[in-house]
Amino acid sequence: MKKNPQTTLIHAPRKAPQYISSVQPPLFRASTIIFNNTDALFNRHWTDDYDYSYGTHGTPTTFTLADNIAQIEGGQYCLLAPSGLSAINLVNSCFLSQGDEVWVADNIYGPNMEHLHNLQTRYGITVKVYNPIDADTFQPTEKAKLIWLEAAGSVTLEFPDLAGLVKKAKQHNILTALDNTWGAGLAFNAFDFSEEHLAVDITVHALTKYPSGGGDILMGSVVTRDRKLHQQLFRMHAIQGISVSGDDVAQVQRSLASMQLRYQHQSQSASTLLDWLKQQPEFVQVLHPADEASAGHSYWKEICTDGQSAGLVSVIFKPEYTLEDIRRFCDALELFKLGFSWGGPLSLVMLYNLKDMRVLPHTHLQQGLLVRFCIGLEHPADLIHDIENALKQLPTQQHE
Template structure:
């Protein structure tokens, strides 16, 4: 009989396999045990047909990857520790010294920072284009362009581009097109089939998604995904993913799997509350402009109306406070909010607010955006009546301080 300490590690009992429950099991592993040397040599994790090492996947992460593919209409998926890691994984997989990349001027800020702070050091250049002008994108694609990022809606200012037109330009020029699909989340539109009924399907080549937002829904998980339908692109992304040693924790994967079942309900609840608040804000004299794709006066509204389900516009809106209000007064407005907490990110149960210095974020002031100080709201799951009252009291506080 082995020693007790050995028995605790090599116990012969195995639970029966026929166990099913609403939530998938959580498998934690670095080491994966093989029944034989031959089995170890034969197994290949790359097509999800086997397990070789925890870094390359477990039953828990494989299930999450497959469900995310169903959500976004893709075929292949890798999981990474954050949305920014998803962006970096794409760039590092596809770009080399001498290549160039194009990003819209309203792209997610850390994407620009990664390009300027890291890619430039490796001899990879980045240019910005006007997302609302497809001709500008077409004019800036060169023989060295290997990757174009698109975003719908645009970060912070929420302009909605003519996404099919941008994608078609990339396809016609033979350039890989990647979408940051965090706003759409797989629910507003299918990134791989932007014009249903066309053959072949018109869609992006790659969808990057910050699962931190709506798929998680709790404001407590950092994770990202990279999804594609193209096996050759997937192999490049997967190879870089492996070389960088990227992985996600089993408990984090469990939390996202648990939240996916309520994601559509939460997304539409965020959306409905956001539209109510955005419409109310259009009636407030202090706001020079309210930015939300479903509002007729918001830049790109017609493109949103054409591409998206009319009940899918996420939980973000921005306001531009009239230029008469100083930055200090706008900050005081944000500080006076009680339910909207000051903090980055979105998609969780708590409403958030962040003021932005738009001029420092863009090459030039965006066309169609009023002059003033921009504040972005991420609407949570609180009572919309309470949120509206919170906005009203903060506005009153700001106006009284003038």
């Protein structure tokens, strides 16, 4: 029977062969996935490694990126989420119930703390805070279910006593979740980071940063080696309807090949800026894990054996500088653009008031307003010149 042209537009009579070998894998866009027959429909289960049943469960495009991220981080199973914060929320909602206790570092990613405080208000979750460079401040009770780790903290850049914290958590049967965005799976292996082969249970990674590399994609991941944990997460992932765009996934996948090169370049540029920033009289403190004077340096040196560190450097201005002074400095920067995030080609700057961000007293941090530099792919000499010119906007008596 001859079909109406409208029907042939949907059911094309000819199809090109579906698979070829190419540099980049094929891009699949799918909500509905077609089953070949009823056997394929009924002889499947959501726990299958590759469950092709609906777009939210996965496609070859999303599974390819997930497998690659798991490999980079040293894990085995990976789930993708629309953002790093979405990935964090997936972990919290999966493993925390009413009455549970969760421990967070005092330098925790701010939106994670906000989400946990929301759970505390609505569902009776107890949020406890510890000093990341002092494992003795982590004092869990029998209600403790989860501890969040960050290596390093994304603003003040302390590298935590990861070994001490993980050991104590395992002694108390507490789940360990690491925000691994700074290390990106490249600075160290979170699933095997010591001679004792210590490992965290879960890593969360804002793929928005180094894996994307372009400053234009939002995505997150949750990685584990434990199949049971993965299935718990996958079930919550499905219940919450979490999914990502195939086009966005293809963009991140395309960037993975250059991720290590970009990470190393930005790390080296940050090291160059670190040496120069330490010589500037306007700063009372410069923060970077590779610097011997920075909190947690010994932990960084022990774990990040290749000397890698992300392209972040923070400075604390002398306390006599006012907020207006620092704002004038930031506004005078030309190459550094004012914006959140990092890992893209463009260098970024952001200013913070630590008094609004900390619960515990931290004697290792000097008084003053903090500015974080996120190093992009520009030449470090040009970035130094940009900061040097902006410092001239500070009050003369202090600049001299």
